[in-house]
Amino acid sequence: MTTTTGDVPFRILPRITDRNAHFWQGGRDDELRFQRCRQCGYYLHPPAVICPKCWSKDIGVEAVSGRAEVLAFSINYQPWMPGPEVPFVLAIVHPVEQDDLRLTTNIVNCAPDDVRIGMAVQVIFEPHVEDEVWIPLFEPAP
Amino acid sequence: MTESDELFGERRAVLSGIGQSDIGRRLYRDPLELTVDACLGAIADAGLNPTDIDGISTYPGGMENPAGFSGAGVTDVQEALRLNLSWYAGGLELPGQLGAVINAILAVSAGLARHVLCFRTVFEGSAQGTKGRAAVMPGGDSRSGGFRATGFMEWLLPFSAPSAAVWIAMFANRHFHEYGTTREQLAQIALNARRNATVNPKAIYRDPMTMDDYLSARMISSPLCLFDCDVPCDGGTAMIVSRRDTVADLRKPPIEVEAVGTAFHGRPAWDQYYDLATMACQDAGTQLWERTDLRPSDVQLAEMYDGFSFITMCWLEAMQFCGKGESGPFVEGGQRIAREGELPLNTHGGQLSAGRLHGFGFLHEACLQLWGEGGERQVPGDPEIGVACAGGGPLAGALLLTRGR
Ligand SMILES: [Zn+2]
Numbered sequence: 001m002t003t004t005t006g007d008v009p010f011r012i013l014p015r016i017t018d019r020n021a022h023f024w025q026g027g028r029d030d031e032l033r034f035q036r037c038r039q040c041g042y043y044l045h046p047p048a049v050i051c052p053k054c055w056s057k058d059i060g061v062e063a064v065s066g067r068a069e070v071l072a073f074s075i076n077y078q079p080w081m082p083g084p085e086v087p088f089v090l091a092i093v094h095p096v097e098q099d100d101l102r103l104t105t106n107i108v109n110c111a112p113d114d115v116r117i118g119m120a121v122q123v124i125f126e127p128h129v130e131d132e133v134w135i136p137l138f139e140p141a142p
Numbered sequence: 143m144t145e146s147d148e149l150f151g152e153r154r155a156v157l158s159g160i161g162q163s164d165i166g167r168r169l170y171r172d173p174l175e176l177t178v179d180a181c182l183g184a185i186a187d188a189g190l191n192p193t194d195i196d197g198i199s200t201y202p203g204g205m206e207n208p209a210g211f212s213g214a215g216v217t218d219v220q221e222a223l224r225l226n227l228s229w230y231a232g233g234l235e236l237p238g239q240l241g242a243v244i245n246a247i248l249a250v251s252a253g254l255a256r257h258v259l260c261f262r263t264v265f266e267g268s269a270q271g272t273k274g275r276a277a278v279m280p281g282g283d284s285r286s287g288g289f290r291a292t293g294f295m296e297w298l299l300p301f302s303a304p305s306a307a308v309w310i311a312m313f314a315n316r317h318f319h320e321y322g323t324t325r326e327q328l329a330q331i332a333l334n335a336r337r338n339a340t341v342n343p344k345a346i347y348r349d350p351m352t353m354d355d356y357l358s359a360r361m362i363s364s365p366l367c368l369f370d371c372d373v374p375c376d377g378g379t380a381m382i383v384s385r386r387d388t389v390a391d392l393r394k395p396p397i398e399v400e401a402v403g404t405a406f407h408g409r410p411a412w413d414q415y416y417d418l419a420t421m422a423c424q425d426a427g428t429q430l431w432e433r434t435d436l437r438p439s440d441v442q443l444a445e446m447y448d449g450f451s452f453i454t455m456c457w458l459e460a461m462q463f464c465g466k467g468e469s470g471p472f473v474e475g476g477q478r479i480a481r482e483g484e485l486p487l488n489t490h491g492g493q494l495s496a497g498r499l500h501g502f503g504f505l506h507e508a509c510l511q512l513w514g515e516g517g518e519r520q521v522p523g524d525p526e527i528g529v530a531c532a533g534g535g536p537l538a539g540a541l542l543l544t545r546g547r
Contacts, residue, residue, distance in 0.1 A: 013300055072313060078307070078363060080303075080304050081302060090303045105301055117315070
């Protein structure tokens, strides 16, 4: 089961729309999902209305493997708002399926000092079930 | 007017006056009053009267949220001074904060106005009160009430990253990783700013700072510590952009606009720009140097955005004062960027120590220095060429200025 365990911390959740629901609710089915152009295969994130590579509007949604690489990160010590206990790690990761596919996330289930650029990680979902949002976080890949 | 002046329309514009209100950590004064203080100061400095002003340009325009971010918009000042305007603009989808000044430059160059009043006022110090930055952050007071993240914040707030401090920290860390940059090198941006602030009577923080002070400060978001983050304040800054052919109306020899940079070629998001060790500034810098025969080595002072110290490092590289990735060695030891060094940097103390006037403070300082009005902090050698650059992440605008050439 790739969901976090224990108490779910407070988070400001996204407003769910038809355009972004696949991303924020994919975790219900344990899937990290992105828009993908049906014509040229390009993954789009954040969600869009047109493929920026071939200008097709024929865009679907697909699950990816959930494996990713850490491109950049910071160990945050400042409690800006209610949320996960500090220090926590904010990171930009890229899912392995496409070099310029990226998202900002948190790295969890490891000591902040152990996070490295280039590290292999995999998705894990933090369920906010009542709000119908599953936050995609990443943990070290086994 | 030469052929290249025809090609590069910004050369039809000059900066003719600057003004600044009282600056303070928390003034608790009407931000419109701070704004008009700065505006009237700039108008008088140019040798003009309010009735001479026929244009207004401001960043970010009038807006209520986040609190303290905008002290006044176009219509507030238009009404307060009862100005008859030939052209005006206020907004924030611009090449950085100084994009508002570049708009004014374009307006006078196009003949739409003769003297454009440009201003930016913040009162983030008062707005935050004693509650800190969280009080004015998107969602910062949203524990109850069902606030949901939208827009670009949708991709950041759910991960408890409401502040540019955390986003910029990731880029700084990437720079450290790719180029071997160190905290001791980054520290020089903050230490240099503080050295300059000690002789700026309007600076917020004027006590000397040592490397030990810097390295022992609490970490905000690694590798950025408290002293890598600018200090919220209250204050208004203004300047007048005039058409070059109005020079006879002006009190002092104007500062000429040699070139501007406004380009942005990457994806317009904090976390989607293709190169995570730089920012939009590299596109603006590249474009600026394509619009002039001057070279980076000609520049005698640089006033470059330091909302976070790492942004200045990006600007040093973007403006080609050093090679890509070489800003760490460039600032090492601090001598090169000191007032007596080869590239005096942030001579007023930057936003790190002089206060977060949000971009406009850098242009104000560049003009002040080029006019030789820096007082105790005046750069020696009668400098005639300087740059003012503002913006971080997906925001960037740059100006190359000359005087008396
Ligand atoms: Zn396509």
